Amino acid sequence: MAERLRSRARGLFVNTRWGSYGMVALYLSLFSGVIVALQYDPGHPYYSVSSLDILAPFGLFWRSLHFYASQAFFLLTLAHFLAMVIRREHESIAFKRWLLLIFSLVALLLILFTGYVLRADATGASAGMIAENILLSTPLVGRPLNWLLFDLTQEGVKRVYANHLVGLGLLWLVLSWDHLRHYRISWRQSPTLVLLLVAFPALVAAPLEPERLGAFHIGGPWFFVGLQELLRHLPPFWAGIVWPGLLVCALALLRRPALASRARLFCLAWLAIYALLTAVGLSR
Ligand code: HEM
Numbered sequence: 001m002a003e004r005l006r007s008r009a010r011g012l013f014v015n016t017r018w019g020s021y022g023m024v025a026l027y028l029s030l031f032s033g034v035i036v037a038l039q040y041d042p043g044h045p046y047y048s049v050s051s052l053d054i055l056a057p058f059g060l061f062w063r064s065l066h067f068y069a070s071q072a073f074f075l076l077t078l079a080h081f082l083a084m085v086i087r088r089e090h091e092s093i094a095f096k097r098w099l100l101l102i103f104s105l106v107a108l109l110l111i112l113f114t115g116y117v118l119r120a121d122a123t124g125a126s127a128g129m130i131a132e133n134i135l136l137s138t139p140l141v142g143r144p145l146n147w148l149l150f151d152l153t154q155e156g157v158k159r160v161y162a163n164h165l166v167g168l169g170l171l172w173l174v175l176s177w178d179h180l181r182h183y184r185i186s187w188r189q190s191p192t193l194v195l196l197l198v199a200f201p202a203l204v205a206a207p208l209e210p211e212r213l214g215a216f217h218i219g220g221p222w223f224f225v226g227l228q229e230l231l232r233h234l235p236p237f238w239a240g241i242v243w244p245g246l247l248v249c250a251l252a253l254l255r256r257p258a259l260a261s262r263a264r265l266f267c268l269a270w271l272a273i274y275a276l277l278t279a280v281g282l283s284r
Contacts, residue, residue: 014083021193022076023185028069028197033165035062042161045120046211053208064201067115072197074112081105090255097178098255102248104175107168109223110149114164116221117150118157122209127220128152128160130228134240219281226274229281246270 039056041048052059081101084090090098117128128150135146151159173180187194220228230239247270253263 010086013079014086016079016083018076018080018083019183020185021190022073022080023183024187024190024193025069025072025076025197027187028194029066029073032062032066032069036066037165040118040161042118042156042158045118045157046125049119049121049208053205060205061201064204064206065198067206068201068204069197070112070115074108077105077108085254091257091260093255095255099252100175101179102251104172104179105251106248107172107175111164111168111172113221113224114149114160114168116224117152117160118164119208120157121207122211123207123220125211127224128157130220130224130231131240134236137236138241139237219284222278225281226277229277 036052036059039048039052039059049063052063054060056062093101113127113131116124117131118124120128129152132146132150132152135142135150138145147159149159149163219225227239227244230243233239234243247267250263250266250270253259254267256263
């Protein structure tokens with residue numbers, strides 16, 4: 001009985017159209033992103049986000065729609081990726097194309113992350129500061145990479161804004177184009193999801209955390225909490241570059257038949273440790 005339930009749940013998971021749902025969430029994220037950008041001022045980020053919430057008509061709704069649709073896009077893309085690996089479809093993808101897909105996930109994570117930094121509240125500001133320190137601690141390429149991606153100390157959120165809107169978006173598109181170009185996905189294919197994604201932000205506002213002067217611990221974005229916890233135990237370069245880099249390498253090796261089973265085990269162990277670190281971080 002338990003076995004039958006398990007295989008039914010597995011079948012349901014691997015056969016769900018996560019990729020098309022993810023694209024629908026992306027359309028909503030892009031549309032609402034353009035609307036919030038009309039009010040957003042990178043010269044006064046926190047002030048413009050809070051005035052969007054308080055003063056602009058339906059401003060809080062559009063910001064919340066952008067927030068939740070973006071989270072949904074990210075999570076649905078991860079589910080799509082996982083279902084593809086469970087179905088072993090990745091085994092038929094050429095290694096070079098597989099690498100492009102893995103890096104497109106990294107670009108997507110960076111788009112999501114820079115969104116939080118743009119919000120410039122306690123969560124966003126501390127996440128940005130930590131990311132900048134991690135990059136600056138990286139030998140040789142750290143400084144130029146920080147200049148390219150964040151440069152918060154010199155430029156405020158201006159560089160991050162340009163990357164969120166254009167640089168990282170283009171990078172993600174270039175990396176995933178070879179995969180995306182085969183599909184035509186319309187929002188009309190998933191009316192229930194559209195309804196859910198529009199109704200939810202109308203009921204639950206996206207978070208905005210005022211600066212907490214003197215606070216000892218500020219939690220970052222949910223996917224960043226585990227890394228913040230690791231930073232308590234390891235130097236920034238090891239926690240912020242080597243540790244996530246190991247997962248990227250293991251994901252890449254899933255496509256190498258001789259190493260695939262060991263890489264799969266490593267990915268599972270990595271995820272279990274990261275979940276544990278996140279749980280410890282959240283309990284602080
Ligand atoms: C046309 C494309 C986009 C534009 C013009 C745009 C614009 C913006 C702007 C102006 C902000 C700061 C205001 C705010 O806090 O809401 C923001 C925040 C954010 N963006 Fe985007 N964005 C775009 C695409 C995306 C995509 C594709 C993602 C997800 C992968 C994303 C994720 C986020 C997140 C998580 C926030 C923080 C929202 C919050 O908590 O308030 N954005 N975006």
